[in-house]
Amino acid sequence: MRDKSSATAAGAITLGALGVLAFSMSLPATRVAVQQLDPWFVAFGRAVGAAVLAAAYLRFSRAPRPTRVQWRRLTIVALGVVAGFPLFTSLALTSQTSAHGAVVIALLPATTAVLAVLRAGERPPPLFWIASGSGLVAVLTFLVVSGTVRGGVTVTDLYLLTAVGLCGLGYAEGGVLARELGGARTICWALIVALPVTVPLTLAAAVAERPQAGPGGWAAFGYLTVVSMFLGFFAWYAGLARGGIARVGQIQLVQPVLTLLWSALLLGENVGLASVGAALIVLVFVVLTQRSRANPREALPQGPGTPPRQAPPRQPRVTPREAPPRQSRVNQREVPARRSGAGAPEESSVDTVRAESR
DSSP states (O other), X not given: OHHHHHXXXXXXXXHHHHHHHHHTXXXXXXXXHHTTSOHHHHHHHHHHHHHHHHHHHHHHHTXXXXXXXXXXHHHHHIIIIIIIHHHHHHHHTTTSOHHHHHHHHXXXXXXXXXXXXXXHTOOOOHHHHHHHHXXXXXXXXXXXXXXXXXXXXXXXXXXXXXXXXXXXXXHHHHHHHHHHHOHHHHHHHHHHHTHHHHHHHHHHHHHHSOOOOOHHHHHHHHHIIIIIIIIHHHHHHHHHHHHOHHHHXXXXXXXXXXXXXXXXXXXXXXXXXXXHHHHHHHHHHHHHHHHTOOSOOOOOXXXXXXXXXXXXXXXXXXXXXXXXXXXXXXXXXXXXXXXXXOSSOOOOHHHXXXXXXX
């Protein structure tokens, strides 16, 4: 039993790591794409392309339709990860580097944990909220004192913070919903439910500015469509559903570091000591946030199609009955005789022989 539980946990961590690895390239790819394509087209065009793949997957797998309640919850997922995060990161990275964005995105694990706490109705200790608030203060301090931000927080920074909040909401809600639908079907149905919004906005952006880009720009757009918006969520939501949002969510701690690495290697961006230091400080507070989750009342991981488990009803307290008085040996010997119906205990054959000899 323990080996099976360990194997399940290892599989969940592996799936979560694959999802984080896929998402760590999202900001550098977005930075490349928005330099050649309209940011609105990049944000919603990749969602439309991923929705085409999602429709093919759902048809091939013959996935059942979600319930009415699940449709409403899928709308929240779509708001966070299909529309909100892609739009606001695309707008931000038109004038900001992906290395700068990686530091702000470092708040995503803490945001996901906070929203998971609210979603699951947990009551974490005060250290949880202190660490979460300290991480936010560290990020805002970096935005003010860094060389790229002068005079205070800019609109670009507000875009990034909004993207973090919406993405955390989509992660938390999608992680819970994936326990019922499965990781792949959760993102696929979220992409489908967003089509009435993503298709008109994509067409409007294409009409306003004809999409023209070089091979690098289209390659980045293709990565965002196939990996960041589609395949990455297959692994990520499956990991959250199997291993729990709190445990697997800790893997996001390495995402800002990987993003800084890709920004330096692929884009040649200058990753200064201030960016690295701010990222490390935020990671420390995020670790405290995760470790302070004492005794979380988190739903147990389940397979797709199974409704969330509920805690068993509390049994009423039963007062233990008093033990009957212990019978003496004499009384215990008299019991068989009384049950036999004789008025007095019968003498044994040995006692009879002794009486006759006398």
